[in-house]
Each structure stands twice: as structure tokens, then as C-alpha cells.
Amino acid sequence: MILDGLLPVLISVALALLVIGAVRRVSLWRAGQPESVNIVAGLLAMPRRYLVDLHHVVERDKYMSNTHVATGGGFVLSMALIVLVHLFGVDSQWLAWALLAATALMFVGAVFVYKRRQSPPSRLSKGPWMRLPKSLLVFAATFFVVTLPAAGVIPAEAGGWLLAVILLAGIVYGLGEMLFGMGWGGPMKHAFAGALHLAFHRRAERFGGGRSTGLKPVDLGADILGVDKPRGFKWNQLLGFDACVQCGRCEAVCPAFAAGQPLNPKKLIQDMVVGLAGGTDSRYAGSPYPGKDVGNARGGPDQVITEGLVNPETLWSCTTCRACVEECPMMIEHVDAIVDMRRFLTLEKGNTPNKGAETLDNLIATDNPNGFAPGSRMNWAADQNLRLMSDVKEADVLFWVSDGAFDMRSQRILRAFVKLLKTANVDFAVLGDEERDSGDVARRLGDDATFQSLAKRNIETLRKYKFNRIVTTDPHAFHVLKNEYKDFYPQGEGNYEVYHHTTFINELVKASALRLDLYKGGAVTYHDPCYLGRYNGEYDSPRELLAELGIELAEMERSGFRSRCCGGGGGAPITDIPGERRIADMRMEDVKATGAELVAVGCQQCTAMLEGVVEPRPEVKDIAEIVVECLVEEVH
Amino acid sequence: MQPEARNENLNPTGIKVVSLISIGQHPQSGRARRAEQDARAVELGLNLVGTGLELLHAGEGDETVMRSYLGMGLPKMTLLKQRDHCDALPVLAEYLARKVPDLVLTGVRAESGEASGMLPFLLGEKLGWPVINRIAAIGEVVDGEVEVLQALPRGQRRAIKVRLPFIASVDMAAEAPRQSAYGPGRRAAIDANATDGVVDAVRTGWQESPARKKPKRLKVVKAKTAADRFKAATAKPQGGGGKVMKNESATEQAQAVLDMLVEEGVIR
Ligand code: SF4
Ligand code: SF4
Numbered sequence: 031m032i033l034d035g036l037l038p039v040l041i042s043v044a045l046a047l048l049v050i051g052a053v054r055r056v057s058l059w060r061a062g063q064p065e066s067v068n069i070v071a072g073l074l075a076m077p078r079r080y081l082v083d084l085h086h087v088v089e090r091d092k093y094m095s096n097t098h099v100a101t102g103g104g105f106v107l108s109m110a111l112i113v114l115v116h117l118f119g120v121d122s123q124w125l126a127w128a129l130l131a132a133t134a135l136m137f138v139g140a141v142f143v144y145k146r147r148q149s150p151p152s153r154l155s156k157g158p159w160m161r162l163p164k165s166l167l168v169f170a171a172t173f174f175v176v177t178l179p180a181a182g183v184i185p186a187e188a189g190g191w192l193l194a195v196i197l198l199a200g201i202v203y204g205l206g207e208m209l210f211g212m213g214w215g216g217p218m219k220h221a222f223a224g225a226l227h228l229a230f231h232r233r234a235e236r237f238g239g240g241r242s243t244g245l246k247p248v249d250l251g252a253d254i255l256g257v258d259k260p261r262g263f264k265w266n267q268l269l270g271f272d273a274c275v276q277c278g279r280c281e282a283v284c285p286a287f288a289a290g291q292p293l294n295p296k297k298l299i300q301d302m303v304v305g306l307a308g309g310t311d312s313r314y315a316g317s318p319y320p321g322k323d324v325g326n327a328r329g330g331p332d333q334v335i336t337e338g339l340v341n342p343e344t345l346w347s348c349t350t351c352r353a354c355v356e357e358c359p360m361m362i363e364h365v366d367a368i369v370d371m372r373r374f375l376t377l378e379k380g381n382t383p384n385k386g387a388e389t390l391d392n393l394i395a396t397d398n399p400n401g402f403a404p405g406s407r408m409n410w411a412a413d414q415n416l417r418l419m420s421d422v423k424e425a426d427v428l429f430w431v432s433d434g435a436f437d438m439r440s441q442r443i444l445r446a447f448v449k450l451l452k453t454a455n456v457d458f459a460v461l462g463d464e465e466r467d468s469g470d471v472a473r474r475l476g477d478d479a480t481f482q483s484l485a486k487r488n489i490e491t492l493r494k495y496k497f498n499r500i501v502t503t504d505p506h507a508f509h510v511l512k513n514e515y516k517d518f519y520p521q522g523e524g525n526y527e528v529y530h531h532t533t534f535i536n537e538l539v540k541a542s543a544l545r546l547d548l549y550k551g552g553a554v555t556y557h558d559p560c561y562l563g564r565y566n567g568e569y570d571s572p573r574e575l576l577a578e579l580g581i582e583l584a585e586m587e588r589s590g591f592r593s594r595c596c597g598g599g600g601g602a603p604i605t606d607i608p609g610e611r612r613i614a615d616m617r618m619e620d621v622k623a624t625g626a627e628l629v630a631v632g633c634q635q636c637t638a639m640l641e642g643v644v645e646p647r648p649e650v651k652d653i654a655e656i657v658v659e660c661l662v663e664e665v666h
Numbered sequence: 667m668q669p670e671a672r673n674e675n676l677n678p679t680g681i682k683v684v685s686l687i688s689i690g691q692h693p694q695s696g697r698a699r700r701a702e703q704d705a706r707a708v709e710l711g712l713n714l715v716g717t718g719l720e721l722l723h724a725g726e727g728d729e730t731v732m733r734s735y736l737g738m739g740l741p742k743m744t745l746l747k748q749r750d751h752c753d754a755l756p757v758l759a760e761y762l763a764r765k766v767p768d769l770v771l772t773g774v775r776a777e778s779g780e781a782s783g784m785l786p787f788l789l790g791e792k793l794g795w796p797v798i799n800r801i802a803a804i805g806e807v808v809d810g811e812v813e814v815l816q817a818l819p820r821g822q823r824r825a826i827k828v829r830l831p832f833i834a835s836v837d838m839a840a841e842a843p844r845q846s847a848y849g850p851g852r853r854a855a856i857d858a859n860a861t862d863g864v865v866d867a868v869r870t871g872w873q874e875s876p877a878r879k880k881p882k883r884l885k886v887v888k889a890k891t892a893a894d895r896f897k898a899a900t901a902k903p904q905g906g907g908g909k910v911m912k913n914e915s916a917t918e919q920a921q922a923v924l925d926m927l928v929e930e931g932v933i934r
Contacts, residue, residue, distance in 0.1 A: 255849040380737060380847030387845035395692040395699050403694040479848040 034186075037176065037201065041117045044205035051213020052222060058306050059272065061331050062265035065232065072229035075237065079228040083237045088359045091279075097142040101166060102221070104136025105208065112173060115180055126181035133174040140166035153278025155296070157315025162207070162217045169204030172197055215307065223272040224360055230266045231361060243352065243565045244513035245369055248377070248478035256373025256476060260305035261331045267367060271302040273360040276316055280354030280364060283588075285595040285617075286347040286602075290610030292319040293347035295354040295364045298340065302367065305329035305339050319344055320609070335371060336379075345371050346383050347607045350474050350600030351560040356591055372476030382475055385604045390477050397466035397484065399604075402436045408462045410441040414448055417459040419495045427451070427458035427534075428497040428526075430511065432504035432634070433467050439641065440503075440634035446654040447503050447531050453661060454543035458501070464491045468507040473514070475601040485510075485518050492526075499527040501534045503654060505561035505633045506599070512566065530562055532632045532653050533571040539578050545662040548580035552627035554656075555584045555648075557617065557640070558593035559633035572632050572653055579660050584624040594620060598635040618643040630656055681807055681830065682767040684720045685711040686758065686785075687735045687743075689728050691778040700734040703773030705843035707836040708738055711771050712844075714804055717741060722761065724754040724863075727856065737851025738844050745856050748863025751870050755785065757861045759792040768830040769812075774800055774837060780869060786835045798828060800837035820900065 088095040111129035114120045144163035150156070176197055179186040189197075212218040233242040248255055257263050263271075280295035281287055287294050297311075297319055304311050308330035318324045322341065329339030336342050345368050354364045376382045382390060392401035408416075411431075419428065429451065434440030451458050469484035492500075502508050512528035529537075538544050556576060562568050569590050576583060588594045597603070597613025618640060621629045628649045631637050640650045685708045690701030711719040721735055721743035736743055746757045762770060775783030790797035798814055802823060805813035807830065816824040817839035889895040911919050927933045 250848075250852070376845075376847070378847055378849040380739070380845035380850075382845060390845075391699075395697050396695045401692075401694060477848070 036198065037116050038119070040201055040205060041112065044209040045113075045117075048209040048213040051210065051215075055213060055215075055219070055223070055272070058331070059265050059269045061261050061306070062263050062268040063261070065264035065266055067230045067232075067234070067266060069230070072231075072234070075234075076225060076229040079231075079237045080225065084228065084359060084361065087357070087361070090357075093142070093146070097139050097146070100135050100139025101143055102139075104132050104134075104139055104170065105166075105221075107132035108136055108170070108173060109208075115177065121180075123180070123182055126177050129177045130174060130181055130183075133170045133177065137167060137170035137174065140170055151278075151282075152317060153282045153296075155276035155278065155314070155316035157313060158217050159276060159315070165204060165207035165211075168200050169208055172200030172204050176201065217275075220273055220275040220360070223269060224275070227266070227270045227273040227360065227362075230269060232264060232266050232270070232366070233363065236361065241567055243509070244516070245366065245473060247482065247517050248373055250479055250482065254374070255377035255478070256375070257367075257370040258334050258374045258378065259332050260302065260329065260335065262374070263302075263306075263367070263370065267363070267370075268302075268306045270360075270362050271299050271306065271367075274299045274303065274362060275360060276300065277359060278316060279357040279359065280362075281317055283353040283357050283592065283594070285349060285351060285353065285597060285613045286607075286609070287317075287320060288611070288616060289597070289613045290320045291343075291347035291607050292322050292341060292609075293344050294319050297324075298344060298368070299362060299364065301327055301329065301340050305333070305335060306331055336375065340371070342375055342381065342383070343607050345375065346386075346605040347602070347609070348600055349560070349595045349597055349602040349613065351595035352564045353560070353592070353595065356564050369474065369476060372474075373478055374476070376476035377479060382477070383605045383607070385606070386475055386601065389601070389604050390472060390475060390480055393467055393469075393472050393477075393480050393484065397487075398433050398436060399467060399471055400433075400436060404466075405463055407431075407435050407465060408460075410435050410444060411448070411460070414445070416448065416462075418462045419459045419497075420462065420464060422459050423494075424496040425457050425459040426498050427456055428492075428495070428500045429458050429460045430468075430500050430502035430504070430507055431460055431465060432502055432507045434504060434634045435465075437634065437638070439638060443503055443634055443637065443652040443654055446652065446658040447535075449658050450535055450538070450544060450654060450661070453663070454538045456538070456543075459495075459497075461491060466491075468504075468510040469514075470506040470510045471601050471604070473510070474599070475604065482518065485515055489515060489518055489524070493523070497526065499529055501529045501531055503531045503632075503634065503652070505530060505559045505565075506635065509561045509565045530566070530568055530571070530632065532562075532575055533568060535654065535657055536571040536575045536578075539575060539657075544657070546579060546657065546660045547662050549576075549656065549660055553584045553625055554581045554628045554630055555586055555621055555624045555626035556589065556630045557586070557596065557621070557636055558589055559631065559636050560593065560595050560599055562632055563593055564591055572630070575653060575657065576630060579656065581630075584626050586620045586624055588620060596631075596633075596636040596639040598633075598639040603639070612643075614639040614643050618647050621648050628656075681715060681769060682720070682765070683711045683715045683718070683769045683771065684722050684762065684765070684767040686770065686772040687721050687723045687732070688773065688776045689725065689731050689778055690776075698728050698731050698778075700731060700843070700846060701773055701777045702843075703775070703836055703838060705735065705738070706838065706840040707771035707773055708735055708740075709841055709843040710801075710804055710836055712738060712740075713841070714769075720744060720765075720767070722746070722758070724748060724757045724761075724861070725752075726750045727858070729856075732856055733851040733854065734846045735851075736854035736856075737846030737848060739847070739850060740854060741850075742855040742857060745858045746861045747858045748861045749865070750779075751866055752863030753866040753869075755788050755792070756864050758785075759789055761859075762789070762793060766831070768807075770795075770831075770833045772833065772835050774835045783835075786833050790833045793831075793833070796828060796832045798826060798832060798834040800839075801834045802837050802839040803841070804834070 111125055111132055115125050115129055140163055147160060147163050178184045208218055212222045235242040278296050284295050294317055296316055300314050301311060311327040312325045314324050327339050348368045350365050352365055389399045392399055397404050434444055466484050466488050469481035473481035500511055508528055508530045516524055556572055594617055596617050626648050630653050632653050637650055637652055687704045688701050690699045692699050717740055721740055724746040727745040746761055772786045775781050786797050800817045801814045802817040803815040810830050811827055813825055813827050816826055817837040818824055889898050911922055
């Protein structure tokens with residue numbers, strides 16, 4: 031065919047442009063801070079991470095996962111064969127037939143992409159992404175036709191000038207989108223950046239069914255604390271931002287976005303891309319931050335992010351619920367990025383909004399967020415006769431009371447749990463006034479200095495005593511004790527087990543240490559606390575426990591790993607960024623939709639947030655309280 | 667000590683302001699902290715002259731506390747190093763007499779130690795400068811004069827024109843201090859100057875113990891409506907005996923004050 035001479039040239043040029051673009055892109059990422067990753071192991075693990083871990087997430091949308099396998103797989107295969115057949119001119123009918131099959135597969139996939147794009151859900155970005163399905167179709171169709179002669183289906187000289195020109199246009203357009211676009215920031219960039227992001231992910235423990243949710247400590251001796259400019263991120267974080275496919279799944283689940291607060295995790299990641307590459311957000315074609323127009327953000331690798339690229343309010347709207355991270359098919363770490371930038375605002379700028387500064391000052395001066403006298407931490411238990419670790423030195427279970435000790439509503443939960451512990455004859459003790467705030471709120475507010483100070487002093491206290499496990503009713507303390515204190519323990523220490531009280535009570539019930547009646551009451555639903563569920567994967571114990579009581583849960587549409595935040599995490603009630611709705615109200619709507627009369631929770635913060643919703647509304651109770659109601663007390 | 671010997675060529679931005687900072691004490695935990703009034707004084711100073719403000723402390727200079735003041739955005743401070751039981755007054759007075767700033771800001775009283783609230787007055791006496799008590803805000807400096815707002819009870823304010831230099835103690839009514847940022851605070855420099863501190867002999871003999879609440883006389887308010895109760899709660903104490911002298915000459919006013927002090931036995 032006429033194209034025979036031209037085709038290898040075009041392919042070579044496109045490949046060369048891809049390489050140049052890729053090198054440039056890599057240099058943008060490398061502008062970030064150093065972070066050591068195992069390059070070889072990462073690259074070797076990449077296919078598995080893609081096929082297993084990434085697809086595990088993508089599969090939640092069956093339509094899209096099949097579509098992507100066909101399109102993506104078809105493209106990778108096509109491209110390899112195109113190089114063999116059309117660039118190197120390997121003369122093999124087998125290869126040509128394989129290429130025909132690959133392009134056909136890609137075409138079928140692209141048809142489904144095209145159909146999805148007919149009336150795209152609002153979470154999807156438009157702009158160049160609307161062009162992509164057409165480009166995929168053109169690429170697949172063109173190379174299918176171009177390969178026909180090589181497969182011996184039609185004679186080489188078939189078709190006239192007209193066809194040749196059409197095919198030439200198709201080749202240029204297809205290669206332009208697929209190869210040039212990949213290296214130069216088109217939608218196909220995601221394939222290249224995404225693959226490398228999987229290979230060099232900052233939390234490699236997430237792959238293979240693992241979990242990695244603890245925040246990374248700040249080096250308090252560094253010149254700049256937190257992330258001020260795009261350059262301040264680790265290089266593989268920048269790479270991660272670049273992998274975003276603008277699918278908007280994060281946006282669809284973000285409670286702050288739904289509440290009309292000025293946060294959209296997808297836009298945030300895209301703004302990071304603007305920052306790392308330099309420029310404005312005028313080409314962004316997705317949903318904006320609620321209430322903020324697109325087109326005014328401007329940034330560059332060396333420009334301070336909060337001066338023109340991202341409004342601090344956006345960063346402070348986040349509840350750190352991790353719903354976005356959980357949903358992101360590209361395994362991007364939004365929460366890490368948000369907290370990194372908050373760290374700069376708090377530790378360098380002294381600019382934590384609303385009650386933030388006061389809370390942090392209280393934590394520094396009194397070890398609790400509300401500035402209560404540290405010596406009154408045990409007042410709630412004046413009638414409980416609890417054993418203190420400082421007296422007994424040793425116990426099977428250390429009951430971590432948390433700051434709920436200062437709050438009257440939370441004290442009811444604490445009392446209920448103590449009653450269960452006593453009934454089951456658990457050998458337990460508390461730290462009493464030696465306990466301090468776990469540091470959770472300080473850390474999420476960006477004050478890693480205060481977090482580290484609290485953590486270190488708590489660890490010092492914990493190291494004095496002997497116990498087998500820690501149990502707490504507060505999922506935030508649970509998460510911090512379990513996942514974030516490790517970094518501050520001396521090597522080889524801190525190997526205690528941490529239990530959330532629902533897990534612990536469930537064990538007690540299974541071991542028949544508690545005799546329970548059936549629950550008498552109306553329909554019940556269960557709200558998964560973010561820091562118990564998504565942060566620590568505990569979805570089952572609370573449900574098993576409720577089932578023990580004969581409760582058949584009326585599950586909310588968003589439950590389990592898709593649970594919607596109550597709005598109480600990440601210091602959000604403290605920074606209190608205004609929106610159009612309250613997150614807690616939306617969650618209560620979810621509860622009401624199930625027809626439940628009672629919502630069971632496992633967190634004092636969730637209890638406070640949900641009970642803050644105006645009545646009439648379903649009742650809110652901690653699981654410990656529900657279990658105590660069903661307790662059969664033996665009369666001695 | 668000789669204000670007239672100073673450079674009178676003041677311009678609004680060129681004035682030298684020193685803010686005295688002390689070790690605060692949290693009322694609940696008793697832990698050392700940034701003192702609330704001193705922090706307000708620093709805030710006032712920052713708004714007046716920016717980072718040109720000089721922070722000054724006499725004592726051992728608890729590092730965390732010093733850095734929490736510095737974290738408000740100051741690159742450095744001066745520490746007159748002496749043992750904590752030494753009297754702060756002589757070293758401060760000596761230093762200020764040497765540096766001759768235009769304005770010295772302090773809190774009304776310290777949160778720990780003697781906390782007598784006398785320091786600004788004693789300093790004023792030593793330097794021969796006027797002292798303005800309990801200010802809430804400072805206006806612009808015009809021709810070496812500045813208008814300050816003095817905080818009076820129940821949210822009242824009195825505008826006073828004062829000629830520099832002077833000492834002002836800052837009331838809780840002043841603007842709340844900005845948040846202290848850890849990073850800049852940690853990087854700021856503390857210029858420590860050794861001093862030969864004078865041991866506060868009186869104070870060494872003291873014993874500190876937690877304060878007990880004084881019993882309060884119950885005020886029986888026979889009010890029928892909420893409005894009455896509100897009035898009763900906010901009404902000025904009916905002292906009666908006071909006298910407002912506005913039109914009399916300064917000599918007459920001064921005489922009246924002197925008479926009163928003699929009458930009350932303050933001056934004998
Ligand atoms: S960040 Fe992840 S979930 Fe959000 S739009 Fe990008 S790829 Fe999709
Ligand atoms: S963590 Fe939650 S609130 Fe924050 S951006 Fe993600 S989804 Fe939104």
C-alpha cells in the first residue's frame with residue numbers, strides 16, 4: 031500500500047515524541063523531594079499490582095472494569111504488535127492476525143467507553159476526556175484496516191488514494207492521542223504515570239491485600255515543615271498526582287463535597303498537577319470546588335500552593351475520612367497530601383482556622399483539647415472503682431479511656447464498657463491521670479510537633495507497665511495507638527495488640543464470658559466509623575456482635591468500606607469550614623432511609639455528631655451501650 | 667532615663683518597640699506557657715512595627731515558652747539570663763536605659779511568680795517614663811505622639827494621647843494574639859546575655875501554694891424580669907463618693923488626687 035513507506039516513519043516519530051515527553055514528565059516528578067523506593071522490586075511488582083490490586087478497586091464498577099480490560103489490554107497488545115509488524119516489518123501472518131484481534135478487542139472496549147461518555151455522570155471530567163473514546167476508536171479502526179493487507183485478507187495494493195489519505199489522517203490522529211498525548215499531558219498520560227505510580231507507590235504495603243493508613247511523621251528538624259510548594263512533596267507523590275484519570279469516584283464519595291464545602295478531591299489532585307507542571311486550571315473540565323469558580327488557580331513547582339493555587343479552606347474542609355483513597359482506582363493518597371499541606375499552614379504559618387489554634391494550645395498546655403485540668407481526667411470514674419496502672423503495674427488489658435473522659439455523653443459509653451469488662455471478669459486497669467490525648471486531632475490539624483510530643487510522653491507511660499493488649503472505645507485513639515505510635519517506639523518495642531472495644535466485646539461474647547439476651551426494639555442500622563472501618567478494616571466484629579443480639583441490620587446504602595463519614599474526623603468540627611449542608615445531617619438522612627429507629631455506632635465522636643442532628647431522628651447508641659442493655663446479670 | 671536626649675526624629679515606622687515577655691502559667695495544669703497578656707502585648711507590637719519588635723525576657727528563659735512567643739513570627743529575641751529567683755527589675759531597667767526604645771509593652775501582671783503587677787510602674791519610675799495602664803489598642807505615631815485606647819471596666823475605652831517614650835501594660839481586651847507556629851519559633855535565635863542578677867531576697871523566702879477561692883458575699887438580687895437581672899448583673903457598683911473633674915485646671919485636678927491619696931492613707 032501507499033502507506034507502507036510512511037508508516038514506520040510515523041510510528042518512529044510518535045515513539046520518539048513519547049520518549050521526549052516522558053523524559054520531560056519524569057523530570058517534573060523528580061523535582062520533588064527524595065524518597066527511597068526499591069525501583070527494581072517496584073517494577074517487577076507492577077503488573078501484579080495492576081492486575082490484582084488496582085482491578086480490585088476498578089471492579090467495583092463492573093462495566094468500567096471490563097471496558098478497561100478490553101481497551102487497555104487491547105491497546106498494549108496492539109502497540110507491541112504494531113511495533114513488530116509495522117515498524118520492524120516482521121513478515122508474519124500470525125502476528126498480523128494477532129494484531130487484528132488486538133485492535134478489534136480495543137475497538138470493542140472503546141465502543142463501551144464511547145457509550146459511557148454519551149451521557150457521562152457529573153463526576154467524570156469532560157474536555158479532552160470526551161475526545162478520548164473517539165481517539166481510541168480511530169486508533170483501533172485505522173490500525174485494523176492498515177493491518178489487513180499484512181494478514182493477507184486484502185491485497186496490498188487495495189484501496190485508492192482516498193483511502194490512503196483517510197488512513198493517514200487516522201494514523202496521525204490515533205498515534206498523536208495515544209503516544210504523543212501520553213508523554214505530553216493528554217488523557218493517555220494516566221497509562222504511563224499510572225503504571226510507574228503503581229511501581230513506586232509511597233505505601234507499597236497497600237498492595238497484596240495489605241493496609242497502610244498511618245500518617246508519616248514530620249522531621250521536625252527540617253528547614254520547612256510540611257509541604258509549602260509542589261516541590262515540597264516527595265517525588266513519588268507528584269508522580270501519584272499525575273496518574274489521576276479524573277474519574278471522579280473520589281468526588282462522588284467525598285462528604286465535604288456533598289455538603290457543599292469548598293473541597294473536591296479530584297479538583298485538588300488536578301490542582302496539584304497544575305502545580306507540578308506550572309500553569310493555571312483553566313483547562314480543567316470537571317466539577318469545581320463547590321462555590322468556587324474554575325480558572326483562577328495558578329501555580330508552579332516553586333510557588334506556594336496556598337497562595338493562588340489552593341485556598342486553605344479547601345484543605346481544612348477534609349474530614350480525613352479516606353473515602354476518596356478507598357475509591358481511587360489509581361491508588362492516589364489524597365489524605366497524605368492534604369495533611370502535608372495542613373502541616374505547612376499550622377507549623378510554618380500558624381494559621382489553623384477557627385478553634386484550631388485554641389485546641390492546639392490546650393493540647394500543649396493540658397494534654398486535652400478542651401483545656402480541662404489534667405488532674406480531673408478520672409473524675410468520670412469516681413464511682414467505678416477502677417484499678418490504676420500506677421498501682422497494679424501489670425494487667426492483662428489496658429483500657430485506654432481517651433478524652434471521652436471529659437465529655438458527659440461519652441462517659442455513658444465508657445461506663446457501659448466498664449460494666450461489660452467487670453461482668454466478664456476481665457483483668458484490666460487504666461492509666462488514669464497519666465493518660466494524655468492520643469494526639470490524633472493535633473496530627474490531623476497538621477501539628478505534628480504536638481502530636482509527637484503527646485505520642486512520646488504516652489509511650490513513656492505505656493513502657494512503664496506490663497499488659498498484653500490495649501482496648502479503647504475511641505477509634506481515633508485506636509488507630510493512632512495501633513498504627514502511628516510505632517514510629518516513636520524504640521526499635522523492637524511497642525508490640526502490643528490494640529483492640530477496638532467492639533472487637534473485644536465480640537471476643538468476650540464468643541468466649542461466653544457475657545450472657546446476653548436478645549435485643550428488644552425496632553429496626554437497627556450500623557454506622558461504620560471511618561477510623562475503624564476504612565482505616566483499620568474492622569467491619570465484621572460490630573456486625574457479628576449485633577447479630578449475636580438477634581439484630582438483623584438494616585444496612586445503609588453506604589456502609590462498610592463505602593460508609594459515609596459523620597463529619598467529625600480530621601478536626602473538621604474544630605476548623606468548621608462552612609458549607610451548604612452539614613455532613614452529620616446527610617448521614618442521618620442515610621440512617622432514616624433504612625427505616626431504622628436506632629443507629630448503632632462505635633465511636634464517641636460519631637455519637638456526638640449524629641446526636642447533634644435535630645430531632646425527630648433515630649436514636650444513637652454506642653454498641654457498648656446496646657450490649658449492656660441486653661446483659662443478663664447473674665444474681666449471686 | 668533622659669528622654670530628651672533621644673533622637674526626636676520619629677517617623678511612624680521607625681520607632682523602637684520592646685515587648686517584655688514572661689513565663690505564663692496555665693490555670694488548669696499549672697504548666698509554663700505563653701502568658702495571655704504578654705502575648706497580646708507582642709501582638710500589638712507586631713501590628714505596630716512588624717518584625718522590628720524586640721522581645722525581651724529576664725530570667726532563665728524556659729526555651730519552649732520563649733519559642734512559643736517567637737513562633738508569632740519574630741526572627742530573634744533578647745534574653746537577659748539570670749536565675750529565676752533573681753529580681754527582673756534591675757536588669758530590665760539597666761538594659762532599657764541603655765537601649766532607649768520608644769515604647770515598652772508589658773502585660774498587666776505576670777501569671778506566675780510574684781505577679782504583683784508592679785513591674786511596669788517600677789520600670790517607669792526607674793526610667794522616668796509615663797506608664798499607661800491596661801491599654802487595648804495603639805494608634806499611629808504622629809510627631810512623636812501616639813493615641814492609645816485604655817480599657818476600662820465593662821467594655822468602656824478611654825482615648826489618651828501620650829508622648830513617646832512610655833511604658834504601656836496591655837489588657838486582656840486587646841486583640842487576641844496570633845497562633846504561634848512551631849517551625850519559625852524553633853528556628854528563631856535567642857540572644858542570651860549573661861547578667862549579674864540580683865537575688866530577690868524577699869522572694870526566696872516565700873513558699874508557693876495553690877490559691878484558694880475567696881468566699882464571695884452573695885448578692886441577693888430581687889429582680890422579677892430577666893431584664894432586671896441583667897441590669898443588676900451589669901450595673902456599676904454604687905460607690906457614690908467619686909468625683910469627675912473635667913474642666914478644672916491640671917493643678918486643681920492634681921491637688922484633688924493628692925488630697926484623696928492622703929485621705930486614704932496611701933501617702934503620709
Ligand atoms: S483522584 Fe483517583 S478517584 Fe479521584 S478522579 Fe483521580 S483517579 Fe479518580
Ligand atoms: S478524606 Fe474524605 S473528606 Fe477528605 S477529601 Fe477524601 S473523601 Fe473528602
